[in-house]
Amino acid sequence: MEPQLQLKRIAAAITLAVAASTTVYAQESGKIAGKIVDIETLQPISGVSVSLSGTNKGTSTNDKGEFILDVSTRGTIKIVSSYVGYNRDTTSVILNSDISNVSIALVSENSALDEVVITRRRSQVSELAILDERKKSNLMIEKIGAQELSRKGVSDAEGALTKMSGVTKSSSGSNVFVRGLGDRYNSTTLNGLALPSEDPITKNISLDFFNTSVIQSIGVNKTFNPLINADVAGANIDILSKNLTEDSFLEIGASSGINTQAINAKDFQRIDGTSWFGNLSERNIPITDLTKFDFHNKLNTSTVKNPINSSYSIAGGKRFQIGEGNLNVFLTGNMNSEYKYSKGVLRQTTTTGTIFRDQESVRSDYNVSKTGMANLRYTFGRNYVAFNSLFINDQTQNYTRNYGLDASVDPNDKRLFRRQQVLDNKIFVNQLLSNIELTEIWKVDLGVGYNVVKGLEPDRRTIVLREPNGGGTYQLLAEENSNQRQYSDIDEKGWSTKALATYKILNEEGLDRKIEFGYNGEFVDRKFNATIFNQAPIGDRTINSDYVNDLDQVFNSANLASKLFEIRTGRGQSLDPYWYTASKKVHSGVAMATYQFDEKLTAVLGLRFDNVFQDVIYNTNIGNTDLDGYKPFKKNYVLPSLNLKYALTEKSNLRASGSMSYTLPQFAELAYFNNAGANGSTQGNKNLVPVENTNIDLKWELFPNQGELISVGVFYKNLKNPIAQTERGSNVITFYNVGGKATVAGAEIEVKKNLLKTETDNGSNILSAGANVSYLYSSQRLENIETLFTKTGGTSKLQGASPLLLNADVSYLLNGKGWNLTSTAVLNYFSDRIYAIGAQGFNDIVEKGVPTLDFVSSANIHKKWGVSLKARNLLNPNVRLERKADNMGNIVLESYKRGVDLSLGVSYKF
Incomplete structure (x- = not known):
């Protein structure tokens, strides 16, 4: 350069x-x-x-x-x-x-004027650099960088995205929604290469796995171009991994905190066989003989006396001069542990709106995550070669207890439901990346990634007791999912590749003119197994009242030998698991031409050809591929795109974009497997077909001063054969192509403004604010050929689409002699949206909109010490799912509070 x-x-x-x-x-x-x-x-x-x-x-x-x-x-x-x-x-x-x-x-x-110097200086003012990059880019892309993440007190990638326009997170635990489009419509990449999901139910990896210690920036591309994954309609989310931004450093940090509800709980429970660090005493199936009770984990839990959250981190790096280039080595590792406790209500209704389940629900959640990353980057001249390795181990331990009315058998019955569940996920990502300038006009961008996912759910323990007429006497139930222990695992391996060449067209005016072309590939293979053990009672199912809270006295070796119950699997006496295997192969040819006509007008014309193959083979508790006649999906897609940028002035741009893309059904949405939950179950639909998307965007943006932004945009999407999460009979959540088409349209306004700036001998004190507001219109006709829908022939909003989204923040930077203090308040709000579309007589389930308010204050002292104070979810609103009811108020199906999270942290940089 x-x-x-x-x-x-x-x-x-x-x-x-x-x-x-x-x-x-x-x-x-x-x-x-x-x-x-x-x-x-x-x-x-x-x-x-x-x-x-x-x-x-x-x-x-x-x-x-x-x-x-x-x-x-x-x-x-x-x-x-x-x-x-x-x-x-x-x-x-x-x-x-x-x-x-x-x-x-x-x-x-005498300075080494290379990428390292540029990166170091740009990183110090990354919010300015990112806005500058956005201004100059020929494509519509939004980014949030490490500096802004720190200022807003964001702890992970998921939290970062919810600060961006048109993006929100489901309060009930789903991944992010972009412009009302949920998990299946988005894609996630790391350094431009595809990332796997750790969860068999979702397409995208849980973004809260990526804490800010491994993030340099996050880019959200809501418009399509040939260089990104075409299996997208909402947005491509690209996480740029952190690398060394100074000559050398070593930093350690620690924090401690509480969740207000967890610390005040008298009955926070820990699951047997787990630990604070995340060790598991039993990871594999212990049963080889169904006549022997070889389960090691107890059904009884233990009380946690001091549920204190904690976090520990270490990061360091060094720059080495090797030959004509520089090797940057960056290493980081951290461990976070967090307790959550909630108490609320859980209800279920019939199609007429009659409540047949009305229970108090108590949850104890403990999450421990460990992350390690190594980033090696060798820069020589204008070129670099980088190796990035990321390991994530995330474990969630959940204990749920529901008690109250359950009129499934008798109108006056009560039931006691208990579940102990551990989700232990390991993700190992390895990437080799390079960018080589062969000549002044030729450049190549090469990359290959190999990803491994190991998802483990060992010994999910579910017990349901019936209390006839609520009389205090309890009975065991004979249903298969009432006295159950389940072991499941997921093993996924995937490759992602890119090989892109850029030819720069030289011209006397120095205008941006180039042709980019090449190949992308994505190949994924998944194996899922689930073995379900049912502890079926024999004879009298009434249990001693003293055993209600000590069920290890009921299910044990002695009682199995005495024939008081027997162990059988979902396949009877066979230990063969339920399973499905899935594979996806996508070969892509890409081409994109950038032509800047003059200093004002630039056009980017793109074309992507995708050869797609997707197959799911299953043998589960509700279906078998050989018997169901499922056929793999094969199709070629030709996907054009056009992006236009017109520089109205030096400080403002007008942009337009049009493109076509597609959305494949997820593996678990196709796999015919029923997964029982506390208030219903989920299962796949083997008849799903892909969605075809048409996307149009128009945006005006103004950069009044450096660090400031005003942006107004409108968008329109047409989805052919849209897929939606749907509730059908017997409280089963499944997935359908709900109709021929869906329409999504909306407007987004974004503002970043410096409200006040004062100069002192110690630097600039700045009061700044930012806000973005999104309005969303969505409509889809319910035309499913199976005529399942309650409103068949009518219309519905898109599942997950909130009509109104609001994100706002106010920050104040105060500089003292040898120290600075940044304090930020962040507000997020989404309005009501459909959680599941009603079918077979059921009305829609609605997720109620809630506001969240966070506050963070951080200080830097003599460039060595760092101190931070965080308070999250200060408003502590009720999280609610409601079913629409005819001629009456909505019925609350689920309601709980998450509590306020408070933490204090300190770090030291050597």
Whole structure:
């Protein structure tokens, strides 16, 4: 990269950080006032020669690095800065008023002017750099960087996305929604390569696995172009992994905190066979003989006395000079543990709206996650080769207890439901990436990723007791899912590849003209197994009242030998598991041409050809591929796209985008397996077909000053054969192509503004605010050929689509002598949305909208110590699912509070 071009990019990124107040002297012809600093130290440079390009008119900077130049004509002015020991710099300035201000950063001739230096300086002002990148990009892309994540107190990628326009998270535990489109309509990548999901039910990996210690930035592309995965309608979410941004460092950190409901709970329960660190005493199926009771884990739980949240982290890196290049090594590791406790209600109704289940629900949740990442990056000249390895082990331990009315058998019956569940997921991601500039006009971008997912759910323990007429006497139930222990696992391996070449078309005007073409590939194989053991009572099913809270006295070796119950699997006396295998192969040819007509208009025309094969083979508790006649899916897609950018002024752009894409059914949405839950069950639908998407976007954006943004956009999507989560009879959640088409349209407004800025000897104190508001309209006709829907022939909103989304934040940066303090309040809100579309007489289930308010304050002391205070979910609203009811108020099916999370952390940088 030419030194002048590098300096321009650097200066654009750090302008606001190094800008200082200047004296303004109005003249009729105009003036340019500015300040010049050293790129490495950010200190002002005095005595720099500053002149107008092509003239002898010039001046020099004072002891504060400031200068003023008289200019006789207005328009685009080129300023040349030179100083002994520094590279010469040429900066363009637009003078359209009496005075224009500019900030310039000079690079020492002895500095290694490479990507490392640029990255280090850009990272210090990443919010500015990211806005600058957004302004200059030919595509509609939104990003949030490490600095903004820290300022807003965001702890993971999922939390980061909910701060962006049109994005929200389901309060009931689903992944993120983008413009009302949920998990199946989005895609997730790491450094541009596809990522797997750890959960057999979802397409995308849980974004809360990615804590901010491994994130450099997160990009959200809501419009399609050929270089991203075509299996997308909502957004492609690309996580850029963190790399070394300074010569060397070592930092350690720790924090501790509480959840207000967990710390006050007298009965927070830990599952037997688990530990605080996440160890499991039993990972594999212990039973080889159904006549022997070889389960090691107890049904009884233990009480946690001090449910204190904690977090520990270490990160470090070093830069090595090797040959003509530099090797950057970045390592990080952390462990987070968190307790959650909730108490609420759980209900279920008949098709007429009659409540037949009305229970108190108590949940104890403990999550422990461990993450390690190694990033090695060798930079030589304009090229780099990088290896990135990421390991995540995330474990959730959940104990649920529901008690109350259950009129499934008798109108006055009560039931006691208990479930102990552990989800232990391991993800291992390895990527080899490179970017090589072969010549001035040829560049290649190569990458290959190998991903391994191990998802384990060992010994899910479910017990349901019937209390006839609520009389205090309990009975065991004979149904298969009432006295059950389930072991399931998922093993997935996948490859993702990219090989892209860029041909730059040189021209005298220096306009952006290039052709990009190449190949993408994604290959995934998954194996899922589930073995279900039913502890079936024999004879009298009444149990001693003393055993209600001590069920290990009921299910044990002695009682099995005495024939009081027997162990059988879902397949009778066979130990063969339920299973499904799934595979996906996508070969993609990509081509994209960028043509900048002049300084204002740029067009990006793209074409992607996808050869798609997807197959699911299953033998489960409700179906068998051989008997059901399922056929694999094969299809070729030709997907055009067009992106236009028109620079209205130096500070504003008008953008337009149109594209076609598709959405494949997820593996678990196709696999015919019934997974029983506390208040119903989920199962796949083997008859699903892919969705075909048409996407149109229009956006205007203004960058009034550096660090500021005003953006207004509208969008329209047409979905052919949309898929939706649907409730059908017997409280089963499943999936259907709900009709011929769905329409999604909306508007988004985004604002970032510096409200107040004061200059002191210690730096700039800044009060800033940001907000984004999204309005969403969605409609789909319910035309399923099986005529399941309660509103068949009518219309419905899209499942997961909130008509209104709001995200807002206010931050204040205070600089003292040797320290700084940043405090931020963040508000999020989404309005009511459909959780599941009603079928077979059931009305829709609605997820009620809730506001969330977070506050974070962090201090940096002498660039060594860091202190942070976080308070999340301060409003602690009720999370509610409701069923629409005819001629009466909605019926609350589920309601609970999550509590307020408080934490205090400290870090030290060596």
